[in-house]
Amino acid sequence: MAETEMEYRVELFNRLAQTCFNKCVDKRYKESELNMGENSCIDRCVSKYWQVNSMIGQMLSAGGRPPM
Amino acid sequence: MAAPNSEKELKTEVPSSHEAEQPQIQAIRMPSMEEIRAQEVWNNCAVRSVASGVMGGGLGFMMGMFLGALDNPIMQDQMSGKQQLLYNLKQMGSRSWSSAKTFAVMGVVFSAVECVVEKARAKHDTTNTVVAGCVTGGTMSAKAGPKAACVGCVGFAAFSVAIEKFFDRHT
Numbered sequence: 001m002a003e004t005e006m007e008y009r010v011e012l013f014n015r016l017a018q019t020c021f022n023k024c025v026d027k028r029y030k031e032s033e034l035n036m037g038e039n040s041c042i043d044r045c046v047s048k049y050w051q052v053n054s055m056i057g058q059m060l061s062a063g064g065r066p067p068m
Numbered sequence: 069m070a071a072p073n074s075e076k077e078l079k080t081e082v083p084s085s086h087e088a089e090q091p092q093i094q095a096i097r098m099p100s101m102e103e104i105r106a107q108e109v110w111n112n113c114a115v116r117s118v119a120s121g122v123m124g125g126g127l128g129f130m131m132g133m134f135l136g137a138l139d140n141p142i143m144q145d146q147m148s149g150k151q152q153l154l155y156n157l158k159q160m161g162s163r164s165w166s167s168a169k170t171f172a173v174m175g176v177v178f179s180a181v182e183c184v185v186e187k188a189r190a191k192h193d194t195t196n197t198v199v200a201g202c203v204t205g206g207t208m209s210a211k212a213g214p215k216a217a218c219v220g221c222v223g224f225a226a227f228s229v230a231i232e233k234f235f236d237r238h239t
Contacts, residue, residue: 024190030236034107035186036111036186036187037187037189037193040186040187040190041190041191044190
């Protein structure tokens with residue numbers, strides 16, 4: 001239902017933000033704003049995550065069994 | 069969820085105690101749309117390189133005028149008259165214009181290369197500065213042969229790393 005979908009979306013967003021933050025942002029904080037390298041890293045990370053997530057969702061919903 | 073409650077308590081306490089403590093903790097604000105758009109404009113490689121070129125041109129102009137003014141008083145003792153002064157001023161202007169062009173080209177090339185390399189690597193490192201400095205130094209001294217290009221590359225890369233470390237020490 002809508003609650004499950006909402007929980008799923010919130011969980012997806014939280015995991016996405018956590019993963020891309022851990023990958024892209026350096027732990028030694030020098031300034032508060034994102035510089036260009038971090039910006040482009042976050043763009044790539046989010047787009048990869050989204051694409052893989054939708055691919056896996058399609059594979060899980062189309063075939064009954066995961067192909068492993 | 070204790071953090072949002074404490075933030076709300078800080079927000080209600082702040083207006084009542086103005087003279088109590090100077091360093092008050094500011095609540096975290098998300099950037100507004102204008103701030104996001106300004107950041108997007110400033111992150112564009114073309115805008116950054118043009119701005120850097122303009123700043124380099126200004127710096128080169130000031131330096132050229134300063135150095136030209138330093139050279140002039142030697143010639144004024146030989147020939148008197150305001151026409152000599154005008155000639156000196158024109159020479160100073162042409163020298164500062166050529167210096168401004170050199171510095172502007174340097175600024176444009178350095179900023180453009182650094183921006184492109186940083187966007188391609190998706191990392192904020194000193195390697196970006198080294199590569200940009202090497203390309204800038206190499207292109208500026210490329211007319212004097214390949215050996216001078218290598219020397220210019222290494223020299224300018226070392227200089228730009230030193231300048232960046234100097235500016236980063238303040239933060």
